[in-house]
Amino acid sequence: MERLEWQEMENYERFLHRTSESGFQKTDLAAHNTPDWNGVNTVSEQFPDDWSKVCILTPVSPQAYLIYSSSVAAGAQSGIEECKYQFAWDRWNCPERALQLSSHGGLRSANRETAFVHAISSAGVMYTLTRNCSLGDFDNCGCDDSRNGQLGGQGWLWGGCSDNVGFGEAISKQFVDALETGQDARAAMNLHNNEAGRKAVKGTMKRTCKCHGVSGSCTTQTCWLQLPEFREVGAHLKEKYHAALKVDLLQGAGNSAAGRGAIADTFRSISTRELVHLEDSPDYCLENKTLGLLGTEGRECLRRGRALGRWERRSCRRLCGDCGLAVEERRAETVSSCNCKFHWCCAVRCEQCRRRVTKYFCSRAERPRGGAAHKPVRKP
Structure with a gap:
């Protein structure tokens, strides 16, 4: 052992x-x-x-x-x-x-x-x-084949x-x-x-089915459950x-x-x-600190991006604005592999490309002259 x-x-x-x-x-x-x-x-x-x-x-x-x-x-x-x-x-x-x-x-x-x-x-x-x-x-x-052979619904049986x-x-x-x-x-x-x-x-769980029948027809189906x-x-x-x-x-x-x-x-x-x-x-x-909570100050949020969903696009408002914080824009340089090519034999060689990106963070809002800092109403 x-x-x-x-x-x-x-x-x-x-x-x-x-x-x-x-x-x-x-x-x-x-x-x-x-x-x-x-x-x-x-x-x-x-x-x-x-x-x-x-x-x-x-x-x-x-x-x-x-x-x-x-x-x-x-x-x-x-x-x-x-x-x-x-x-x-x-x-x-x-x-x-x-x-x-x-x-x-x-x-x-x-x-x-x-x-x-x-x-x-x-x-x-x-x-x-x-x-x-x-x-x-x-x-x-x-x-799990405990139901195999049983009628599952119209036109299909449990199987697989x-x-x-x-x-x-x-x-x-x-x-x-x-x-x-x-x-x-x-x-x-x-x-x-x-x-x-x-x-x-x-x-x-998802039901997955396979068709059975003459010449590819789907006369009956055999179905099973998958994660x-x-x-x-x-x-x-x-x-x-x-x-x-x-x-x-x-x-x-x-x-x-x-x-x-x-x-x-x-x-x-x-x-x-x-x-x-x-x-x-x-x-x-x-x-x-008693509850071990860090708050949202300093957290990164998202504003732009084609692949962003509505929840992500509104993250700056949720994390910063609704918490009384300003959104700070920071420029950063990233380095990543690019223009990769396969060389015989047998290696892949890439260039290192530098790109300037914009990131957004929640920061403490500066107090305006002649008054207290505005604190938006927080929404749940």
Whole structure:
């Protein structure tokens, strides 16, 4: 066995031992909750830096732990990258501090941004596990052919090799939900948003079909489900982020069995396809060292470009103007490879081209003479 495998095995055994010493029991919250929770009660750790610290009460086998943990870590990383992409031109741009999913250490809020981080991370893990299953990376997983031969709709049957999202969902749930502990509303919120991320993957699956018939006719079709590009999952969850529901609970709920039951009942009444949050978001225009927020001063924004969407084109207004900042224009010189040619044999030689570009940044507006600086009204 390779050294890495021995190290992972030691981590696995050490954290299983920690679980047994803790003597965890199913909580009242889990008992009252939806079947999606599966009564999971776990040790909360930082996510996703060290997956060896995931502690699972109904553990997968050591072999399975070794097989899946690398895919889980890769999926978590893809979720992080997608978060940064989706919020690149927002006031909150998925900073590193936001990526610590341990929510009971006093460092995390329970706002809609937290909801998105949980959902996209959970989706990334499920997506990667499902994709790796389809690629044949796991011996115990293959196509989902459970519906093959069944009538799917008018003129088509289930067939082919559907991506096995059931497998990805089951394994990702064990790993991701294992990061959450607690019996309060925040634990319920995090687990709910984890599930919303998994539902987003399932809800964006694409149906692909192949025609069958004489001389190329399409008398019948055989269809199967495939994963979309992960960017589509991210865009779907970004829409859910904008429509996230705020849950209002009584102060102190969760400190008793009755309170935990009330929390579970509240979250059960909300669709697991929706993101939920408990708190309002802070003002991301402003620097807040306590919350680890840098504000928008100094941020780059976009103004011109044929490929820019409406959201990107309005980023200077959103990041600068609406936050009471001016847009500063800076000229810069970039160097890139150009005029590349293939030379026999066998090299590609390029010239180094210099180009002057204009970039835009948010800067503190200068105070006008005879009065205070104008501060535009901020829009959400």
